[in-house]
Amino acid sequence: MKRFSVNEWIIMGLLVVLKLTAHLLTYNMYEPHRDEFLYMAMKDHLAWGYLSVPPFIGFAGKTASILLGNTIFAYKLMPALAGVLTLMIVFLMVKELGGKTWAIFIGGASYLLSPTFLHINALFQPVSFDVLFWTLLIYLTMILARRSEPRYLIWLGVVSGIAILNKYSTGFLLVSLLVSLLLSPHRKILLHRNTWIAILAALLIVAPNLFWQIRHGF
Numbered sequence: 001m002k003r004f005s006v007n008e009w010i011i012m013g014l015l016v017v018l019k020l021t022a023h024l025l026t027y028n029m030y031e032p033h034r035d036e037f038l039y040m041a042m043k044d045h046l047a048w049g050y051l052s053v054p055p056f057i058g059f060a061g062k063t064a065s066i067l068l069g070n071t072i073f074a075y076k077l078m079p080a081l082a083g084v085l086t087l088m089i090v091f092l093m094v095k096e097l098g099g100k101t102w103a104i105f106i107g108g109a110s111y112l113l114s115p116t117f118l119h120i121n122a123l124f125q126p127v128s129f130d131v132l133f134w135t136l137l138i139y140l141t142m143i144l145a146r147r148s149e150p151r152y153l154i155w156l157g158v159v160s161g162i163a164i165l166n167k168y169s170t171g172f173l174l175v176s177l178l179v180s181l182l183l184s185p186h187r188k189i190l191l192h193r194n195t196w197i198a199i200l201a202a203l204l205i206v207a208p209n210l211f212w213q214i215r216h217g218f
Contacts, residue, residue, distance in 0.1 A: 004091075007101050012091050015108040019087050022112075023080035023122060028072060036124045040075055049212035056166035057126045064124075079128035083121030086132045087111055093139050096146065126167050133163035134173055141177050145184070150192040157198025161205025 004012070032040070042050060042058035043065055049055055060078055068074035087108055094107040111117055121128050136159055144152040163170040181187050 002095050004095065004104075005101065008095075008104050011101060011105050012088070012108065015105075015112055016084055016087060019112050019121075020080060020084050022118065023076065023083065026122065027076035027080070032072065032075075033123055033125070036075065039124055039126075047212065048208040049216065053126055054165045054168060054209055055212075056129060056162070057124075060129065061124070075124040076122070079121045079124055082128040082132045083117065086117075086121075086135050089132075089135045089139050093135075093142060096139070096143055130163070130167045130169070133159060133166060133170065137163065137170075137173060137177065141181070144189065145181070145186040148186070148189055150189060150194040153189070153192060153194040153198045154201060155198075157201035158205065160198075161202035164202070164206050165209055 038052070039057045040061055043061035046058050046062060047055060050058065061075065064074040064078050068077065090107050090111050091104055094104050099107065117131070120131060137156065140152050140156050140159065143149070144156065160170065160174055181190060
């Protein structure tokens with residue numbers, strides 16, 4: 001892995017602080033979105049599936065309430081932290097592609113200042129975690145292709161399983177990434193045995209929700 005310079009660490013640190021501060025200063029400016037009330041309530045009815053969403057958001061709400069109490073701050077902090085983690089992955093992606101100080105700043109600032117992502121990371125909804133997982137899956141695919149290291153296949157499987165427990169639409173991304181690899185010279189890495197380990201890991205993680213869907217008639 002390429003190492004960050006001191007200047008790059010300073011820039012990344014400043015952008016992370018600005019990202020988190022922006023959400024901490026504004027989390028209580030508006031009442032919760034109506035959907036947020038639904039997701040907050042799910043923590044009191046934990047299950048491996050719900051009518052409208054997979055189970056991840058319910059467990060995220062439960063975690064927030066256990067750590068910080070049943071408060072708006074606790075729930076709003078979760079998407080804010082998801083946004084910070086997404087920003088950090090953006091830094092890693094830029095570095096992996098050979099970007100230096102200015103590229104890291106532009107990439108990070110673009111995400112930080114995007115009205116869309118500022119809005120998304122202000123709401124306790126699955127979409128914040130969805131953006132995080134999609135970004136992470138793309139990053140893992142990137143380093144898998146660039147470094148040809150089969151161990152990243154297993155990480156892809158694990159993250160894929162967790163991401164599906166957050167939103168089923170992750171399947172669209174996984175299909176597109178698979179097709180992209182198959183159409184590229186990197187498809188040979190899919191022949192490694194770790195591919196089957198990755199698939200098994202994803203299936204094991206998703207299995208409780210799949211059984212829940214079967215039990216409830218999908």
